[in-house]
Amino acid sequence: MKGCADNLKDQEPSKNEYLCVHEDVVDKVTAAMPPDEILYDLAELFKIFGDTTRIKILYALFESELCVGDIAQLLGLTQTAVSHQLRVLKVNKLVKFRKEGKIVFYSLADDHVRRIINQGMEHVEE
Amino acid sequence: MKGCADNLKDQEPSKNEYLCVHEDVVDKVTAAMPPDEILYDLAELFKIFGDTTRIKILYALFESELCVGDIAQLLGLTQTAVSHQLRVLKVNKLVKFRKEGKIVFYSLADDHVRRIINQGMEHVEE
DNA sequence: CTTTCATATGAATATCTGTTCATATGATAT
DNA sequence: ATATCATATGAACAGATATTCATATGAAAG
Numbered sequence: 001m002k003g004c005a006d007n008l009k010d011q012e013p014s015k016n017e018y019l020c021v022h023e024d025v026v027d028k029v030t031a032a033m034p035p036d037e038i039l040y041d042l043a044e045l046f047k048i049f050g051d052t053t054r055i056k057i058l059y060a061l062f063e064s065e066l067c068v069g070d071i072a073q074l075l076g077l078t079q080t081a082v083s084h085q086l087r088v089l090k091v092n093k094l095v096k097f098r099k100e101g102k103i104v105f106y107s108l109a110d111d112h113v114r115r116i117i118n119q120g121m122e123h124v125e126e
Numbered sequence: 127m128k129g130c131a132d133n134l135k136d137q138e139p140s141k142n143e144y145l146c147v148h149e150d151v152v153d154k155v156t157a158a159m160p161p162d163e164i165l166y167d168l169a170e171l172f173k174i175f176g177d178t179t180r181i182k183i184l185y186a187l188f189e190s191e192l193c194v195g196d197i198a199q200l201l202g203l204t205q206t207a208v209s210h211q212l213r214v215l216k217v218n219k220l221v222k223f224r225k226e227g228k229i230v231f232y233s234l235a236d237d238h239v240r241r242i243i244n245q246g247m248e249h250v251e252e
Numbered sequence: 253c254t255t256t257c258a259t260a261t262g263a264a265t266a267t268c269t270g271t272t273c274a275t276a277t278g279a280t281a282t
Numbered sequence: 283a284t285a286t287c288a289t290a291t292g293a294a295c296a297g298a299t300a301t302t303c304a305t306a307t308g309a310a311a312g
Contacts, residue, residue, distance in 0.1 A: 003229075003311085020259090022193065032188070033185060039182055045246050045250055050171075050175070050176040051270080052166055059159060059165060066148075067146055079145060080273080101129065102280065103146060116246060119242050124164060146289090210261085225309095227258085228257060228259070
């Protein structure tokens with residue numbers, strides 16, 4: 001059967017030992033890859049959703065705007081923990097907020113957040 | 127202006143100190159929350175997408191099925207690193223594979239993966 | 253059946269990340 | 283002004299995780 005060690009022509013002397021590489025396919029795929037920076041940002045975005053606390057916060061905000069204390073009570077977390085995570089969500093523009101006296105009300109920044117979570121939900125509910 | 131310390135009726139003596147809580151809203155939102163297990167699974171799903179290496183692998187598989195060596199070459203990673211991440215993707219059913227002799231070809235498991243990544247992309251490209 | 257190739261796995265390490273504790277800020281009453 | 287309330291922030295610690303190194307598996311070729 002066809003092996004792969006024939007393709008050892010112009011292999012770069014990288015840290016990689018000699019690999020099984022189908023050059024034509026690799027070249028085609030390389031051309032179609034988005035720039036590294038985009039893929040990095042994409043991973044960073046998903047990383048934010050990839051935490052139980054933050055997902056719960058976001059999901060709670062699906063229903064209604066909430067203040068920090070509401071969220072803490074709702075999810076059984078400390079005020080500090082919630083505040084820290086809200087900061088992450090805020091910095092990454094996934095939530096917005098308005099102030100009313102001492103109280104700060106948070107809500108979802110836009111509909112992208114909803115759509116991303118819903119798309120994930122479809123995969124989980126199977 | 128309206129504060130929040132009036133709502134100190136039946137506060138559970140939890141680890142939380144006394145919080146600003148709007149009970150009515152919290153009750154409504156609590157009722158609408160999916161079970162914890164679902165939200166945990168959802169976070170776990172996004173966590174998988176939340177890594178540059180894995181996102182790159184998945185994106186590469188958008189175009190074509192690839193063997194381990196192809197992916198390593200394409201992304202400038204070691205065979206071992208790729209293999210470890212493919213294992214994660216395989217266990218979580220985001221990729222499938224077929225064997226041809228010693229070579230193992232990986233591909234996307236289903237269209238959910240595409241849709242989730244594309245949805246994230248829309249948010250990043252702004 | 254021994255060697256080589258392609259991939260997989262295990263242990264160790266270093267980095268990253270989330271929570272807690274203590275404290276700071278900023279706003280509103282008294 | 284001062285006390286209290288709601289939230290924010292900083293440092294420290296613990297747990298999770300991705301890469302590397304060394305080695306194992308499993309398939310084909312000689």
